[in-house]
Amino acid sequence: MTRRSLELASFGIGQVSPSPLVGCVTVADTGEIVGEGSYIYENLIHAEVLALNQAGAQAKGGTAYVSLEPHSYHGRTKPCTEALINAGIRRVVCPVEDPNPKVSGKGFEQLRASGIEVVTGILRDEAAKLNEKFCVWHQKNRPFVHLKLAMSLDGRISLKDSVSTTLSGKESAVKVQSLRHEHDAILIGGNTTLVDNPSLTDRSGKPRRRKLVRVVLDNRLRIPLESNLVITAKETPTLIVSDSRDETKIEKLIECGVDVARENARDLRAVLEALRKRDLQSVLVEGGAEIAGAFCDAELVDKLTFIVAPIVIGGHLAPLAIGGNGANSLENAMRLRDLEIIKHGGDYEFTGYPFPKDEG
Ligand SMILES: NC(=O)c1ccc[n+]([C@@H]2O[C@H](COP(=O)([O-])OP(=O)(O)OC[C@H]3O[C@@H](n4cnc5c(N)ncnc54)[C@H](OP(=O)(O)O)[C@@H]3O)[C@@H](O)[C@H]2O)c1
Structure with a gap:
């Protein structure tokens, strides 16, 4: 499922900069895929919210596979961590932290503080490579x-x-x-x-x-x-x-x-x-x-x-x-x-x- 979240993220190539590529899959507690989303800058809806909206009530107690750490601050959109918590997601599987040093780790912290299990590190290298431009942009400021x-x-x-x-x-x-x-x-x-x-x-x-x-x-x-x-x-x-x-x-x-x-x-x-x-x-x-x-x-x-x-x-x-x-x-x-x-x-x-x- 993490691989699918990366694939969904890649659909945004050419359409997200200067934001990162993000994809999300929601899986119900029955194991069924109930929602998918890809982030496109102009649509102003994050991948997590798209996938949660598709899932509706079936998101409750389910797992969200997200390609990049969900953001926990108010930017162009409301925090995705809030959307995941409000939808009743039980577990978030996400390969990498947000490379932006100002926000890195804060999304995971907020999810954990709300009782959501957070699993990280699966396909970490692939996920980091997908957002290599965004990483350098934030880490080297160029x-x-x-x-x-x-x-x-x-x-x-x-x-x-x-x-x-x-x-x-x-x-x-x-x-x-x-x-x-x-x-x-x-x-x-x-x-x-x-x-x-x-x-x-x-x-x-x-x-x-x-x-x-x-x-x-x-x-x-x-x-x-x-x-x-x-x-x-x-x-x-x-x-x-x-x-x-x-x-x-x-x-x-x-x-x-x-x-x-x-x-x-x-x-x-x-x-x-x-x-x-x-x-x-x-x-x-x-x-x-x-x-x-x-x-x-x-x-x-x-x-x-x-x-x-x-x-x-x-x-x-x-x-x-x-x-x-x-x-x-x-x-x-x-x-x-x-x-x-x-x-x-x-x-x-x-x-x-x-x-x-x-x-x-
Ligand atoms: N096969 C390929 O992939 C490929 C790709 C591109 C080009 N080419 C070929 O490469 C040849 C041109 O290459 P080239 O080496 O002669 O020229 P170039 O690298 O295209 O241009 C060099 C010029 O750029 C200017 N420049 C500006 N900033 C620079 C900097 N920071 N460092 C170095 N130069 C800077 C300098 O002119 P000023 O003194 O005016 O600043 C310098 O004379 C052509 O034959 C072209 O067809 C092949």
């Missing part, structure tokens, strides 16, 4: 950063002279769209804008609450006014981070609908703070090499995905995936935990989580 690059078997992200190159196949493209769907923002560097002239939209076809915000790090404001990002900025939000004093260009960009954050784009903490201020809980960093290297050097990568195509480019002039300074010793190299390898057509996806340097 957006979750997921670095994703497509490359050849020899680690090149394009042909020589950094020309626009599509390395991965159509099956991987589906995965990339689903990654974009999970995130609030997508970020690239100034050179990638010039070389690829990308659109950076979420074409997954799945519903999302807010449009994906396109972010370009561009101190020299080299982005052309006729680029795809600028000409579509009125329909699809576009943020340029730059410390340029070229007021004429800035004014023209703003006229085109671009949001300009006047920060030094080389200061990645300031960049992430500009995103946090705009309530963007997560960002998919899609390159190029210099930007990828800068995030790795700054130890600001929470999750990493490499999509490797079965080709070898070779030569000295084709850029390698990760620029920047790199590691000065093997101990300092980025090591990944929980590495997953998934095949998409002829390509291989490698996804993992960097160990913090002192834990590697």
Whole structure:
């Protein structure tokens, strides 16, 4: 049942940020499922309340399986702990505490104080992973950063002279769209804008609450006014981070609908703070090499995905995936935990989580 609560929570992907994903199953004392709910931000009804409403009187004496600790404070909605207590639920099974340090544990405390049995820890890792963006948002007070690059078997992200190159196949493209769907923002560097002239939209076809915000790090404001990002900025939000004093260009960009954050784009903490201020809980960093290297050097990568195509480019002039300074010793190299390898057509996806340097 806990697994089902996680599945119900996942139905909210793209539709809950900056809130967490939550799912709930209510089971009557007969063992029958009598209610299910998934949280969607705009609906203003929490998963627990949806599942309890469906269950009606059958919730009394039953069990609620909730994917995340029920909240015990008055926010946009009344506390879910209150709803569970008032419905006469006897037992709550929930894998993880709320990662928000201000409220963590308080929901469980309130339920226990009302005589409800609380069981925690079942599928803890899966539940925490489902809300990894929400966790980082609260625990590190910044957006979750997921670095994703497509490359050849020899680690090149394009042909020589950094020309626009599509390395991965159509099956991987589906995965990339689903990654974009999970995130609030997508970020690239100034050179990638010039070389690829990308659109950076979420074409997954799945519903999302807010449009994906396109972010370009561009101190020299080299982005052309006729680029795809600028000409579509009125329909699809576009943020340029730059410390340029070229007021004429800035004014023209703003006229085109671009949001300009006047920060030094080389200061990645300031960049992430500009995103946090705009309530963007997560960002998919899609390159190029210099930007990828800068995030790795700054130890600001929470999750990493490499999509490797079965080709070898070779030569000295084709850029390698990760620029920047790199590691000065093997101990300092980025090591990944929980590495997953998934095949998409002829390509291989490698996804993992960097160990913090002192834990590697
Ligand atoms: N295969 C893939 O997954 C993939 C993905 C993306 C791009 N690409 C390819 O990668 C190539 C472009 O990569 P690239 O490495 O040349 O350029 P890039 O990383 O896209 O952009 C680098 C530029 O971004 C600006 N910048 C702003 N903030 C920065 C920061 N904090 N750290 C570093 N740079 C910052 C700098 O320009 P200012 O001096 O103006 O600040 C710098 O010159 C293209 O060929 C593109 O097709 C491949």
